[in-house]
Amino acid sequence: MRHLFKLDPAKVLPDGAVDRLVRSGTDGFIIGGSDGLQVGAVQALFRSFATWDLPVFMEVSDEAMVMPGASEYLIPMVLNTTDVEWLLGAHHRIVKQYGDFIPWPHVLVEGYCILNPDAKAANLAKANTNLTEGDVAAYASIAENMLQLPIFYVEYSGVFGDKRMLQAARSELVNTKLWYGGGIRTVAQAREMAEIADVIIVGNVLYEDFEQALETASAIR
Structure with missing residues (x-):
């Protein structure tokens, strides 16, 4: 796995986008967002992609993202947070409430390091x-x-990052996979970050320049 598209349930894709995205050469999709999440929109977006033969990861950053049937469930843990809520607080509440229903073999925890102060x-x-x-x-x-x-x-998250920061992370990782997301809008940027990261995530450009977003999927084969 080298490339994932990140889909925001609070945003609208162009007409015909689903078919073109699944045929783009991407390795799969993440459904997730940080605000404006509505259960109905999440379910509709998930159903649009779940019938295709590509993995769909649900990033559970809100209770609206809790739904059955995903390939994997991504649980964000913000390592550079200053609030325990985003390290283990919200996680504790969700496990306490839904623990009996959590498909643990399909849960992956993401150690986030968020570096754009304006995001x-x-x-x-x-x-x-x-x-x-x-x-x-x-x-x-x-x-x-x-x-x-x-x-x-x-x-x-929205701006193209500093390669030196990504390389610093790369130097410490052996078994943990390095994912990068943020500001990838061109083929050149996709290739630049894919030289360091195991997986690149392309998100915002889907809603700004759909054709350019599609090109990133085949750029790192």
Whole structure:
């Protein structure tokens, strides 16, 4: 797996988008968002992609994202948060309420490191984005060695990130996969970050320049 499209239930894709996306060469889809999540919109988006032979990951950042049938459930844990709510607080509540129904073999925890101070996700999660390369490397090492997470996600959410930060994370990871998301709008940017990250995630450009977004899927084969 090298490329994923991230779909926001609060936004509208162009007509005919689903068929073109599943045939684009992408490895799968993440359904997730940070605000404006409605259960009906989440379910409709999931049903549009669930019938195709590509994995659909549900990123459970809100109770609206709790629904059966996904290939995997991604649980974000914001490692650089200043609020325990986004480290384990919300997780504890959801497990307490839905624990008997959680398909644990299909749950993957993402260790997020959010680095764009202006992103909604950074504000929501109260992330400390004033980090050095050494800070990012340390968070990556925690994800790999202390928490043994399957995914370390460097997130710039809307802006193209600093390769040095991504490389700092890369230097610490062996078993934990490095995912990158943020500001990928061109084939060149997709290839640049794919040289370092195991998986790149393309999101916002789907709603800004759909044709350009499609090109990123085949750019890193």
